[in-house]
Amino acid sequence: MKSRPPPQKLRQRGILRERVFGCDLGEHLHNSGHDVPQVVKSCAEFIEKIGVVDGIYRLSGISSNIQKLRFVYLFVSFKCGTLVRLQIY
Known part of the structure:
Protein backbone atom coordinates (compact mmCIF):
# COMPACT_ATOMS: atom_id res chain seq x y z
CA MET A 1 0.00 0.00 0.00
CA LYS A 2 1.37 3.40 -0.96
CA SER A 3 1.52 6.22 1.52
CA ARG A 4 -0.22 9.48 0.79
CA PRO A 5 1.99 12.24 -0.68
CA PRO A 6 2.85 15.12 1.66
CA PRO A 7 0.36 18.04 1.87
CA GLN A 8 2.75 20.40 0.05
CA LYS A 9 2.81 18.11 -3.00
CA LEU A 10 -0.99 17.79 -2.94
CA ARG A 11 -1.31 21.60 -2.85
CA GLN A 12 1.02 21.93 -5.84
CA ARG A 13 -1.17 19.52 -7.80
CA GLY A 14 -4.32 21.43 -6.83
CA ILE A 15 -5.73 18.43 -4.96
CA LEU A 16 -5.46 20.00 -1.53
CA ARG A 17 -6.23 23.68 -1.12
CA GLU A 18 -4.98 26.06 1.54
CA ARG A 19 -7.65 26.58 4.19
CA VAL A 20 -9.26 30.00 4.09
CA PHE A 21 -11.89 29.81 6.82
CA GLY A 22 -11.40 28.40 10.30
CA CYS A 23 -7.62 28.58 10.28
CA ASP A 24 -5.07 30.71 12.09
CA LEU A 25 -4.95 34.12 10.37
CA GLY A 26 -1.21 34.63 10.87
CA GLU A 27 -0.44 31.19 9.49
CA HIS A 28 -2.75 31.74 6.52
CA LEU A 29 -1.11 35.07 5.68
CA HIS A 30 2.34 33.55 6.02
CA ASN A 31 1.45 30.62 3.74
CA SER A 32 -0.29 32.80 1.15
CA GLY A 33 2.34 35.54 1.12
CA HIS A 34 -0.31 38.26 1.37
CA ASP A 35 -0.75 41.08 3.88
Whole structure:
Protein backbone atom coordinates (compact mmCIF):
# COMPACT_ATOMS: atom_id res chain seq x y z
CA MET A 1 0.00 0.00 0.00
CA LYS A 2 1.37 3.40 -0.96
CA SER A 3 1.52 6.22 1.52
CA ARG A 4 -0.22 9.48 0.79
CA PRO A 5 1.99 12.24 -0.68
CA PRO A 6 2.85 15.12 1.66
CA PRO A 7 0.36 18.04 1.87
CA GLN A 8 2.75 20.40 0.05
CA LYS A 9 2.81 18.11 -3.00
CA LEU A 10 -0.99 17.79 -2.94
CA ARG A 11 -1.31 21.60 -2.85
CA GLN A 12 1.02 21.93 -5.84
CA ARG A 13 -1.17 19.52 -7.80
CA GLY A 14 -4.32 21.43 -6.83
CA ILE A 15 -5.73 18.43 -4.96
CA LEU A 16 -5.46 20.00 -1.53
CA ARG A 17 -6.23 23.68 -1.12
CA GLU A 18 -4.98 26.06 1.54
CA ARG A 19 -7.65 26.58 4.19
CA VAL A 20 -9.26 30.00 4.09
CA PHE A 21 -11.89 29.81 6.82
CA GLY A 22 -11.40 28.40 10.30
CA CYS A 23 -7.62 28.58 10.28
CA ASP A 24 -5.07 30.71 12.09
CA LEU A 25 -4.95 34.12 10.37
CA GLY A 26 -1.21 34.63 10.87
CA GLU A 27 -0.44 31.19 9.49
CA HIS A 28 -2.75 31.74 6.52
CA LEU A 29 -1.11 35.07 5.68
CA HIS A 30 2.34 33.55 6.02
CA ASN A 31 1.45 30.62 3.74
CA SER A 32 -0.29 32.80 1.15
CA GLY A 33 2.34 35.54 1.12
CA HIS A 34 -0.31 38.26 1.37
CA ASP A 35 -0.75 41.08 3.88
CA VAL A 36 -4.54 40.78 3.80
CA PRO A 37 -6.54 37.60 3.09
CA GLN A 38 -7.70 37.43 -0.53
CA VAL A 39 -11.28 36.82 0.61
CA VAL A 40 -11.25 40.20 2.41
CA LYS A 41 -9.89 41.95 -0.69
CA SER A 42 -12.48 40.24 -2.89
CA CYS A 43 -15.33 41.24 -0.57
CA ALA A 44 -14.16 44.86 -0.40
CA GLU A 45 -13.87 45.01 -4.21
CA PHE A 46 -17.38 43.59 -4.56
CA ILE A 47 -18.84 46.13 -2.13
CA GLU A 48 -17.09 48.99 -3.93
CA LYS A 49 -18.29 47.83 -7.37
CA ILE A 50 -21.89 47.13 -6.41
CA GLY A 51 -22.30 50.25 -4.33
CA VAL A 52 -21.41 51.21 -0.84
CA VAL A 53 -24.25 51.35 1.64
CA ASP A 54 -23.70 53.71 4.54
CA GLY A 55 -22.41 51.74 7.53
CA ILE A 56 -22.03 48.47 5.57
CA TYR A 57 -18.82 47.49 7.37
CA ARG A 58 -20.49 47.82 10.79
CA LEU A 59 -23.46 45.56 10.06
CA SER A 60 -23.55 41.86 10.86
CA GLY A 61 -24.46 39.60 7.97
CA ILE A 62 -27.29 37.09 7.83
CA SER A 63 -25.85 33.72 8.84
CA SER A 64 -27.35 31.77 5.93
CA ASN A 65 -25.97 34.31 3.43
CA ILE A 66 -22.53 34.12 5.04
CA GLN A 67 -22.55 30.33 4.62
CA LYS A 68 -23.57 30.68 0.96
CA LEU A 69 -20.81 33.23 0.34
CA ARG A 70 -18.24 30.93 1.96
CA PHE A 71 -19.36 28.09 -0.31
CA VAL A 72 -19.20 30.26 -3.44
CA TYR A 73 -15.76 31.55 -2.47
CA LEU A 74 -14.38 28.06 -1.88
CA PHE A 75 -16.03 26.06 -4.66
CA VAL A 76 -17.51 28.26 -7.40
CA SER A 77 -16.30 31.65 -8.54
CA PHE A 78 -16.11 34.70 -6.32
CA LYS A 79 -16.71 37.28 -9.03
CA CYS A 80 -19.17 40.15 -8.92
CA GLY A 81 -21.21 38.69 -11.79
CA THR A 82 -21.58 35.35 -10.03
CA LEU A 83 -22.63 36.94 -6.76
CA VAL A 84 -25.14 39.24 -8.45
CA ARG A 85 -26.61 36.33 -10.44
CA LEU A 86 -26.97 34.22 -7.31
CA GLN A 87 -28.26 37.22 -5.31
CA ILE A 88 -26.52 36.26 -2.08
CA TYR A 89 -25.00 39.58 -1.16
